[in-house]
Amino acid sequence: NAGVTQTPKFRVLKTGQSMTLLCAQDMNHEYMYWYRQDPGMGLRLIHYSVGEGTTAKGEVPDGYNVSRLKKQNFLLGLESAAPSQTSVYFCASSEWGIGELFFGEGSRLTVL
Amino acid sequence: DAKTTQPPSMDCAEGRAANLPCNHSTISGNEYVYWYRQIHSQGPQYIIHGLKNNETNEMASLIITEDRKSSTLILPHATLRDTAVYYCIVRVALPGANNLFFGTGTRLTVIP
Numbered sequence: 001n002a003g004v005t006q007t008p009k010f011r012v013l014k015t016g017q018s019m020t021l022l023c024a025q026d027m028n029h030e031y032m033y034w035y036r037q038d039p040g041m042g043l044r045l046i047h048y049s050v051g052e053g054t055t056a057k058g059e060v061p062d063g064y065n066v067s068r069l070k071k072q073n074f075l076l077g078l079e080s081a082a083p084s085q086t087s088v089y090f091c092a093s094s095e096w097g098i099g100e101l102f103f104g105e106g107s108r109l110t111v112l
Numbered sequence: 113d114a115k116t117t118q119p120p121s122m123d124c125a126e127g128r129a130a131n132l133p134c135n136h137s138t139i140s141g142n143e144y145v146y147w148y149r150q151i152h153s154q155g156p157q158y159i160i161h162g163l164k165n166n167e168t169n170e171m172a173s174l175i176i177t178e179d180r181k182s183s184t185l186i187l188p189h190a191t192l193r194d195t196a197v198y199y200c201i202v203r204v205a206l207p208g209a210n211n212l213f214f215g216t217g218t219r220l221t222v223i224p
Contacts, residue, residue, distance in 0.1 A: 004155070035214075042199065042214035043156065090155050101148075101212065103155025 002026055006091050006104035013081045013111045021076040021107050023091030031094045032074035033058070033101070034066065036087040043090060049074055081111045116200045121219040124194075130187040132218050134200030137181040143202045145176060146212065147185045151196040156214070159185065159198075190222045 004025045013019055023032065030051050035043040045058030049068040063085060065077045074093075078085060088108050092101040117135040124130040136145065146161040160167055160174045162183075167174045173186040187194055199217040 040216070042216050043212075044214075045212075088153060092155070100158040100161075101156070103157070105155055106153060108153075 004091055004093055004102050004104040006089070006107045008107060009105065010108050011110070013078075013109065015082060015111060017081050017111075018077070018079050019081065019109075020078075021089055021091075021109075023074045023076070023093075023104060025072055025074075025091075025093040025102070027093060027095070027102065028071070029093035029095050029102070030071075031096065031099075032068065033092045033094075034064070034074065034076045035090045035092065036060065037090060037106075038087050046076065046089075078109075081109075083111045085109065086111045115213065116202060116215060118198075118200050118215065118218045120216065121221070123221050123223055124187075124190045126192060126222050126224050127189055130190040130194065130220055130222070132185040132187075132198050132200075132220060133182065134185070135182045136200070136202045139180050139202050140204070141180075143204050145174065145180075145183050146201040146203065147172070147174065148199045148201065148212075148214070149194075149196040150199070150217070151193075156199065190220075192222050192224065194220065195222045196220060 007022045033048040034046040037043045044060045047066040049055045052071040055066045067075045088106045090106050091104040094101045147159040148156040150156045162174045176183045197217040197219050199214045201212045
């Protein structure tokens, strides 16, 4: 039982490049989330999903897109990376809306 | 969702109880209090949550004041592995996104 798995764990991009972060969970959870964490700050919600085929904006959605084509996967895309998107990205899932969140180990992204 | 106030840092001697306070004076009647912790740069880990009664699990105890305006997380016998940033969060118990506002938390250092 792997829980929540994020790939890749590290990535360096040049400004303007695109990439996709993949989050996979094997707990059959309905809800999935993408957060970002910047140095000295708490986590901020980027986008979330309350079920397969659904997505919604969180606190800081600009510059990101997401897709939830399969229940177990939640993809976070950067179409044109900017240095301001340098951050650690965390994916999480939960069984239902107010349940415990299970987090992945994070993906560290650097945009030069 | 109501915001919380936590001290930025605390120290605790190994083997002693660690008492982490949280102020949530604007909490509403239907908002739960959650605690998570983040060790190093790992993904946050759920600890405990409660509505108005005190709660205890294998990791910690949560004491919520009668007026619910503050709470205390108690780690009964702190170990070096409990050194982490602890986040106190309040949120409404409604279906929908688990939009937890993490804030900056309390950095607990357990001293040998």
